Amino acid sequence: MTQKLVIIGAGMASGRVIEHLLDADPSAYDITLFNAEPRGNYNRIMLSPVLSGEKTYEEIVTHSDAWYAEHGVTCRFGEHVVKIDPEMKVVEGENGHVPYDKLVIATGSAPFIIPVPGHDLPGVISYRDLDDTNAMIEAAAKGGKAVVIGGGLLGLEAAAGLKERGMDVTVLHLMGHLMERQLDEAAGYLLRKDLEVRGITVKTQAATKAILGEDRARAVLLESGETLGADLVVMAVGIRPETRLATDAHLDVARGIEVNAQMQTSAPDIYAVGECVEFDGHLFGLVAPLYDQAKVLADSLLGQPNAFVVKELATKLKVTGCDLFSAGDFAESETREDIVFRDPARGIYKRLVIEDDRLIGAVMYGDTADGSWFFGLIKDGTDIEDMRETLIFGPAFQGGASADPLSAVAALPPEAEICGCNGVCKSQITSAIESGATDLGAIRATTKASASCGTCTGLVEQLLQVTLGDDFQMPQAQPVCGCTDLSHEDVRRLIKSQELKSQAAVWQELGWTTPNGCHVCRPAVNYYLLADWPLEYRDDPQSRFVNERKHANIQKDGTFSVVPRMWGGITTPDELRAIADAADKYDVPTVKVTGGQRIDLLGVRGEDLPAMWADLNRAGLVSGHAYSKGLRTVKTCVGTDHCRFGTQDSTGLGIKLEKHLWGSWTPHKLKLAVSGCPRNCAEATCKDIGVVCVDSGYEIHVGGAAGMEIKGTELLCKVATEEEAIEVISAMTQIYRENARYLDRIYKWLARVGLDWVKEQIVDDTENRRALAERFELSQSVYRKDPWAEHAQDSATRAQYAPLANLTLEAAE
Amino acid sequence: MSWIDIGHIEDIPLHGARVVKTPVGCVALFRTGAAEVFAADDRCPHKGGPLSEGIVHGQSVTCPLHNWVFDLNTGQAQGADEGRIGTYPVRVESGRLLIDGDAIGKRSAA
Numbered sequence: 001m002t003q004k005l006v007i008i009g010a011g012m013a014s015g016r017v018i019e020h021l022l023d024a025d026p027s028a029y030d031i032t033l034f035n036a037e038p039r040g041n042y043n044r045i046m047l048s049p050v051l052s053g054e055k056t057y058e059e060i061v062t063h064s065d066a067w068y069a070e071h072g073v074t075c076r077f078g079e080h081v082v083k084i085d086p087e088m089k090v091v092e093g094e095n096g097h098v099p100y101d102k103l104v105i106a107t108g109s110a111p112f113i114i115p116v117p118g119h120d121l122p123g124v125i126s127y128r129d130l131d132d133t134n135a136m137i138e139a140a141a142k143g144g145k146a147v148v149i150g151g152g153l154l155g156l157e158a159a160a161g162l163k164e165r166g167m168d169v170t171v172l173h174l175m176g177h178l179m180e181r182q183l184d185e186a187a188g189y190l191l192r193k194d195l196e197v198r199g200i201t202v203k204t205q206a207a208t209k210a211i212l213g214e215d216r217a218r219a220v221l222l223e224s225g226e227t228l229g230a231d232l233v234v235m236a237v238g239i240r241p242e243t244r245l246a247t248d249a250h251l252d253v254a255r256g257i258e259v260n261a262q263m264q265t266s267a268p269d270i271y272a273v274g275e276c277v278e279f280d281g282h283l284f285g286l287v288a289p290l291y292d293q294a295k296v297l298a299d300s301l302l303g304q305p306n307a308f309v310v311k312e313l314a315t316k317l318k319v320t321g322c323d324l325f326s327a328g329d330f331a332e333s334e335t336r337e338d339i340v341f342r343d344p345a346r347g348i349y350k351r352l353v354i355e356d357d358r359l360i361g362a363v364m365y366g367d368t369a370d371g372s373w374f375f376g377l378i379k380d381g382t383d384i385e386d387m388r389e390t391l392i393f394g395p396a397f398q399g400g401a402s403a404d405p406l407s408a409v410a411a412l413p414p415e416a417e418i419c420g421c422n423g424v425c426k427s428q429i430t431s432a433i434e435s436g437a438t439d440l441g442a443i444r445a446t447t448k449a450s451a452s453c454g455t456c457t458g459l460v461e462q463l464l465q466v467t468l469g470d471d472f473q474m475p476q477a478q479p480v481c482g483c484t485d486l487s488h489e490d491v492r493r494l495i496k497s498q499e500l501k502s503q504a505a506v507w508q509e510l511g512w513t514t515p516n517g518c519h520v521c522r523p524a525v526n527y528y529l530l531a532d533w534p535l536e537y538r539d540d541p542q543s544r545f546v547n548e549r550k551h552a553n554i555q556k557d558g559t560f561s562v563v564p565r566m567w568g569g570i571t572t573p574d575e576l577r578a579i580a581d582a583a584d585k586y587d588v589p590t591v592k593v594t595g596g597q598r599i600d601l602l603g604v605r606g607e608d609l610p611a612m613w614a615d616l617n618r619a620g621l622v623s624g625h626a627y628s629k630g631l632r633t634v635k636t637c638v639g640t641d642h643c644r645f646g647t648q649d650s651t652g653l654g655i656k657l658e659k660h661l662w663g664s665w666t667p668h669k670l671k672l673a674v675s676g677c678p679r680n681c682a683e684a685t686c687k688d689i690g691v692v693c694v695d696s697g698y699e700i701h702v703g704g705a706a707g708m709e710i711k712g713t714e715l716l717c718k719v720a721t722e723e724e725a726i727e728v729i730s731a732m733t734q735i736y737r738e739n740a741r742y743l744d745r746i747y748k749w750l751a752r753v754g755l756d757w758v759k760e761q762i763v764d765d766t767e768n769r770r771a772l773a774e775r776f777e778l779s780q781s782v783y784r785k786d787p788w789a790e791h792a793q794d795s796a797t798r799a800q801y802a803p804l805a806n807l808t809l810e811a812a813e
Numbered sequence: 814m815s816w817i818d819i820g821h822i823e824d825i826p827l828h829g830a831r832v833v834k835t836p837v838g839c840v841a842l843f844r845t846g847a848a849e850v851f852a853a854d855d856r857c858p859h860k861g862g863p864l865s866e867g868i869v870h871g872q873s874v875t876c877p878l879h880n881w882v883f884d885l886n887t888g889q890a891q892g893a894d895e896g897r898i899g900t901y902p903v904r905v906e907s908g909r910l911l912i913d914g915d916a917i918g919k920r921s922a923a
Contacts, residue, residue: 516828519868519875519882542828546866546877554877558863606866804831804842804910805819807919 003101005029005301006091008081008245013274013290014106015041015063020298022071028302031073032098034091037129038078040068045287045421047133051161057130084249086267102269102301105246105257109239109275109285114149118211123218124233127158136234140165144231147171147220149208151178155236156195160322162234163200170228171195172206172220174237182326186342186349187365194322194347241276241283254278261307263297273297282310287421289313314375314420325368328378329353330361341392350392357385370394372459376416410466418463419449419456429460433467440464481520483512488524488741495528501536503529503543517543524742527629530665531737534779539665547627550801551787552609555602560609562601563626564616565662568636568654568674569597578619586612596633596671598624610798613788622786629743630665631672631733634658635683639676639693648693650676653722657691660726661733663784664776667740667749670733685713688746689729694718698725702732703747703755711747714755717763731762731772737779738772814902816911817919822850823908830865830874836918840901841865842910843885845872851885852903852912858896 005021007014010033021029033040041063049055068075076093083092084103091098111126113119125135140146140162148159151173163169171178177188178195192202207223211233220228241256252258252266256278263271273293275284284290292308299306314327330353341350346366352374353361358381362374373395377384384391395412412418414427424447432446443460444451450460479485486494491510500506506525507516517525526543541549552560564579576599583591583601590602604612613623625632634657637643639650654674661672673684674691684690686704690713693699697720701713716732719725735758740749750758762769791797825831825844832855833840839855841864851872855865862878873891875882882891883898890896902913 515871518870518873519880522868522870540828542826542869545868550866554863554866556860556878558861558866606863799824800826800829800831803834803839804824806834807817807819807914807917808834808836 002027002030004032004099005102005104006032006034006098006100007104007106008034008084008091009106009108009274009276010035010037010039010041010063010075010077011106011108011274012041012044012062012287013108013294014104016291016294017104017106017273017298017301018063018071018073020295021301024298024302026071029102032100033068033073033075033077034079034081034093035075035077036080037131039130040065040075040077042130044129047127047130048157048161050130051133051136051158052164053161081245084245084270086249086251086270089269100269102271104297104301105265105270105272105276106274107242107245107276110242111235112238112240113235114208114237116208116210118213118217119235121211121213122216123213123231124211124235127154127234127236128239136162136232137165139232140167142231143167145170145229146232146234147228147230148234148236149220150234150236150238151175151202151204152181152236152238153179155234156191156322158234158236159195159200160198162232163198167232169199170201170203172208172222172228173202173204174207176204178202178204179324179326182363183324183365184330184351184363186340186351187324187326187363190347190349190365191322191324239275239285241278243276246272246276256283261296261309262300263293263308264300271297271300279308280310286313288423291422312375312379314371323366323368325364325371326362327371327375328359328361330363336360339388339392352392354384354388357383357388359384359391372416372418372456373412375420376413379417380415418459419447419451421456422448422451424449426463429463430467433464438464438468480524481518483514483517483521484510486510491525492528492532492739492741495525495532501529501533503540519545527665527667527742531779534782539783548629550606550609551613551623551625551627551791552604552606553627557603559603559605561626562604562609562612562616563594563598563624564621565624565633565658566598567658568634568651570636570651570655571598575619575621578616578621582612582615585615594626596624596626597635598626598633600626607802610792610801614792617786617789617792623788625662628665629668631658631661631663631670633671634661635671635673635687637674637676637681639674643676645679646676646693647695648676648698650674650682650691650693653691653693653698653725654682656722656726657729660730660780663786664733664737664780665783666733666737667742668745670736670746672729686710687713689713689732691725691729696720698722700725700728700732702758703750705745705747707745709747714750716755716759727769727773728762730776731769732758734772734776734779735761737776814916815914816904817914817917819910819912821908822848822905822910824910825850828869830867830869832863832865833912833917837899839863839865840912840917841874842903842912843869843874845869845885848905850903850905850910852901853883853885853888854898854900856898857881857883858890858898859894864898 043060043062046060079093079095081091081093089100111128125132143166146162146167146169148155148171151171159169159171177185178191195202209223210221211217212219212221217230217233220230243253243257246257247253257265257272257276259265259272259277259279263273265272274290296306296308336353336355339352348366350364359377412426416426418424418426418429428447429449437443437446443449450457480488500509522543526540529537530539546554552562554560579599586604586608588601588603592600594600634654636651636654640646671687672689673682673687675682675684676693684692685701686706690701691698697718699718700716702716704713705711736746819833825842827844830841830843840852841855843851855863857864857876859881860878862876864874864876866877867874872885873882881894888898888900901916904911
């Protein structure tokens with residue numbers, strides 16, 4: 001039979017209780033919800049962002065009127081409860097009685113008001129609910145001076161919010177440093193400094209004597225005799241449990257309403273939850289234990305066994321730009337030792353408190369990225385003796401792991417708590433990601449992680465990154481192929497750092513699961529090795545796609561196309577005659593002009609290739625590398641030689657560039673162009689590297705593409721001379737060769753590393769530019785030669801193009 | 814079986830292939846290890862790609878046209894692709910490559 005449940009107070013704790021009840025058994029209770037505020041449940045811990053203007057009230061509503069209606073909750077909002085009668089089991093509201101089978105008191109807390117003279121003047125506001133927040137926003141709109149009494153969590157958030165809204169803000173704090181319950185003196189100092197930088201005045205050891213004013217607050221008088229002008233006074237010195245109804249009903253009340261581990265009060269059918277309760281001597285002000293209580297209470301109401309336990313709590317301040325974290329106990333004592341790290345220049349302070357080889361407290365300011373990890377160590381009582389030396393540097397430095405910024409998150413154990421508000425641990429989030437929650441919204445919907453105060457959003461996003469790769473939708477750190485778990489970047493890094501100079505070394509040292517890779521990884525590894533070790537490693541033709549092995553493009557019928565190089569698109573009658581002769585001699589069915597300003601001979605039989613090359617070589621023609629992940633063409637316009645608009649010798653520079661770069665292997669194809677003026681007839685601004693000549697020199701553009709994707713270039717730099725242009729382009733080619741993943745065109749690689757980084761490396765740092773150009777030249781000492789000539793002249797290589805045997809001929813009997 | 818000598822193992826590059834023309838069509842000889850050779854049809858059942866031009870890895874070859882991968886032991890296409898290439902008995906003796914003449918429609922000349 002459905003029982004009647006009455007809940008007094010629509011706050012975050014009772015909101016959670018209702019959710020749990022509806023989830024478990026929607027028909028168990030007929031719920032009536034009283035709230036003194038004329039509205040339902042909203043996310044109270046987000047009031048600070050509302051105050052500062054970063055969010056609106058609508059954004060922090062957690063349960064709308066429609067939600068209550070949909071779930072059959074009877075709402076009596078804006079109605080105070082006058083009395084509880086535990087004998088008759090009736091709640092008396094301002095507008096009438098409601099009988100109950102079970103009652104939940106969730107009246108929360110009331111702000112503590114210092115009873116100084118003038119505390120009840122208009123213009124004195126506490127900071128507790130939306131009405132207070134709106135009152136502050138309204139007051140701030142008039143500008144003027146605000147005095148915030150109380151330098152704890154709430155007071156500082158109020159101060160920061162009012163400052164954001166343009167008020168002149170002073171914080172008064174009774175103790176020697178801010179947030180003394182959560183921070184030690186050093187961290188309190190840094191916090192004070194940050195607040196002062198924002199223009200907030202902080203007065204510590206400041207006791208309020210009176211609030212002055214006739215009709216409204218005008219000033220605050222301190223014990224020291226100092227008077228501070230004030231148009232608005234915010235009292236944020238603390239909260240006390242709201243116990244009035246419980247006391248009147250003769251329930252056991254100490255500082256809060258006393259409850260047992262099942263959240264039951266001294267009266268059998270009356271429960272209490274949230275900030276109004278006291279359990280085992282503890283009061284509760286943060287949301288995480290409230291949510292724990294809510295779960296326990298829901299279970300108790302449904303007759304399920306469960307028990308509330310008090311857990312360690314960590315604190316973060318929700319003031320944008322003030323990054324602080326504190327957890328555990330950090331009072332000094334003889335049996336305790338400190339590990340302290342300070343970086344004054346960056347305003348970073350970290351202190352760990354250790355007792356009996358266990359971490360018992362942590363305070364951090366300025367860099368709180370490792371907070372969750374330390375908090376985990378405190379909660380679990382982990383023995384830290386072995387990692388004591390490097391403990392303060394966080395999880396990234398344990399076990400010699402790399403300094404990857406994400407590794408700290410990756411290193412967290414599965415049970416590490418990520419979202420303190422909702423008690424969500426890492427493994428819950430990662431399993432949600434694995435079951436398809438691939439963005440922040442989905443994580444919030446499925447786990448509630450980062451759905452309350454939001455300070456763990458960064459961590460959740462990093463987990464998404466760690467679990468899914470760089471891009472939430474498109475995992476980017478995926479392995480090269482099924483032969484390894486390593487990504488392209490990992491393989492490149494390890495080839496360099498471990499000085500792996502052969503394929504065998506890569507397979508062995510990097511734990512390849514196949515004997516010699518596959519058609520995906522082996523060409524990549526072959527390229528990485530020859531790019532990093534040009535002198536030590538020899539290019540392996542058997543690790544290349546057929547086109548690069550046979551130096552011609554395979555066609556769909558198994559024949560090949562042959563494209564001789566025409567430097568800068570310039571040719572001669574003799575060359576054209578040689579091409580025509582070769583086309584005749586080898587029955588070339590199709591002769592075509594390419595977009596790269598040269599001639600393509602299509603339909604050549606594989607067996608004929610070496611002989612045809614030898615013929616072309618005799619006329620001075622060499623491979624055009626129209627087949628390679630390497631330099632293709634340098635397209636040019638005619639420039640100053642003939643054109644009336646030309647500003648420089650674009651053809652000459654194109655030829656120089658092509659002669660400089662040809663033969664080099666690159667991660668993907670590399671196409672260049674040089675235009676003699678900004679009319680850009682050579683279409684330089686859609687090439688991998690393009691030069692646009694201007695009167696004063698040469699603009700070097702990079703990152704264009706006109707293939708599967710169309711992309712205009714971006715300007716890398718402008719130089720005055722051809723020599724500089726060639727050096728910059730050599731360096732650009734080399735930095736791309738050394739860093740990009742195999743099969744990334746320059747534009748794709750730039751999207752990963754950013755043009756700014758490339759500029760730093762080769763535009764700003766001229767020494768590095770020169771070094772890169774020199775390394776390119778070193779590699780070119782091996783590769784700047786014609787592969788056609790090599791293949792045509794070497795009889796063993798030449799033989800590879802012919803069948804091994806022909807058994808179709810009749811053998812003699 | 815009638816074994817026909819078709820060349821020396823060093824005529825085939827390691828992890829490479831060579832073609833033998835036979836009465837049953839072109840047969841590719843794949844050298845997968847220092848002394849390990851397989852023989853199979855040089856024609857991919859998908860679009861007729863020349864498998865001898867593919868990348869040889871492990872005991873498999875990848876077709877150069879559309880990356881179909883064949884296990885050279887069975888001739889079976891791997892992964893999602895369905896198809897099979899004919900395989901032929903071949904052996905290496907003192908470095909000489911011997912192919913089964915019966916299987917390729919050719920009796921031994923010896």
